[in-house]
Amino acid sequence: MERRISTLILLSLALSGVGALNVVIPQPLYEYARGDNITLPCTFTLKPGSTPPLIFISWSIEGVAANAKETQIISYYHPSKITDVKKVYEGRASMDVDINSGKANLKLNSITLEDNKNFECRLNVPGDDEGKPAANTRLVVLVAPSTPICKIEGKAEYGQNINLTCKSEEGSPAPTYKWDSRDVQNMPRVRDPRTTDKGGVLSLFNISKDTSGYYTCTSSNKIRSATCNITLTVMPPSMNIGSTAGIIAGVVAALVALIVIIYCCCCRKKKKDEEYAMGVREEEYHDEEPDKNGKRPPADRPPVPSNPKPTRRDYDD
Template identity: 30%
Template sequence: MAWLPGCFLCRFLLGWVGWSAPGLAVEVKVPSEPLSAPVGKTAELTCSYSTSVGDNFALEWSFVQPGKPVSMSQPILYFTNGQLYPTGSKAERASLLQNPPTGGVATLKLTDVRPSDAGTYLCHVNNPPDFYTNGLGLINLTVLVPPSRPSCSQSGQTSVGGSAALRCSSSTGAPKPVYNWIRLGASPTPSPGSMVQDEVSGQLILTNLSLASSGTYRCVATNQMGSASCELTLSVTDPSKGRVAGTVIGVLLGVLFLSVAVFCLIRFQKERRKRPKETFGGSDLREDAVAPGVSEQPLESEDSSNGLLERPSSASTVTTKSKLPMVV
């Protein structure tokens, strides 16, 4: 066991020499805070290093998408043997502010920043035979994107006493936008107890709806890059008023039908009265016709006792008329 202290001492001495000897260590420094750049603008990712640059000096910038391990990084550009080689999908937009990057600074310049540029960038310096203490630096880049125009939708039972949910969401936006619902117009805003909104999800819950809840609602999506909005109209119905309206309409239709029937009946009676009376031709037979030579007046006899005329009974008169022949 006596060899252990000696071996440990050797490793300690070698480490102390490596730290103290100039030009033998490679150390990369990058900003500790994440960087951000507006979409369409230029981003500058600073990377500095300390080493004794020699013929074997090499620098590489690479990129890995959010949520993926560093081992899956893809090269953007690298510098070796005095030459700069852009590569990958960002080759046309990537360059170095210092070229050649042999003065201790190797800042990456990325033009026309796009949402797909958001992720982690790796600055890696390799300079054999210098050994590494920290030869790799990581920078997180956020691309700032204004929220896109959100889409508004609603669901639920939009009748008096019911509940409705209004939803609002933007497909793009970085950082993630917050949502705020407001009601347009001069109508009174529903009471706070009946309206609850979530600024993160963009949902507005309306409970115990009344006719006063009807109106136009606007959702505004906002982040540090700007804002966008959408609107929808909420119409609250009252089923009881619908039933009353149906009853009133039924009564009105009944009255209208009855009025039309009465009008038609009165018109029919008037038309009937205006028709001419029926006339008879010379060949028509009538029961009360009188034969020629027979007087229509009943026979009269003089009563010698009282001087009055005596009229035959109606029956005798009718019988006499009925027995006479009709002459045409």
């Protein structure tokens, strides 16, 4: 008896939904490439024999994150055939509506990553609140991964722990990352069991000379892949690039200072030699004196020695 009652209850519940409002989106997920013009289909059925004086149809979006806010982007009013589009979607969103055939498709032009959201198609019919008035789907905008950026975090010195990072600025679905490495001879090598590769971060522990080599990161999703490369050179702590550069700079500065000192010494010695030569000439010749008549000799006359030898005429005088 109880079994018969349960069957009757289930049957009555099933029949209660027959002829009620029903909204359907055929697929739970749609995937399109960025920049495509797309159509998200939505069909509906009304209660048989009903001719509602007013039907309100709307499409809304909701972010994929938890507790995301739902926003209505476009709505349609029947029988006035008025369409109201949210300002952000003007020129991109429209509705293809046919009440008789039960169609309320959403059309979106030039989709972007911002359209990567959940979409809802909903009908409001006065006096008909039974059945399923709304349906949902997810739009995934496909974008190939951008060329990833590879970086080294930490000091590439013996005994250090470092991370090699790899990140694509964009990609939908979110790209996955994989690191591969080769030794300095460009030969594949077995990865150290302590090494971890997670989320684009390759962690290397207690690195040594053998860790040096070529590292390649591949960023990929269902569309395509992109790569970036790093050349890792592990050196002793005293041979890092900063110390080497400092030593070279110091040596260059010392050489420049030495050259300046030598140049100054040479200039000073040359000046002393010139002064000495001028002093000797002044001792050899004195200023020319006037003759007995008070006249100086012509300019082209050779200078008179300071101690001229007496002539015979002088003795006669």
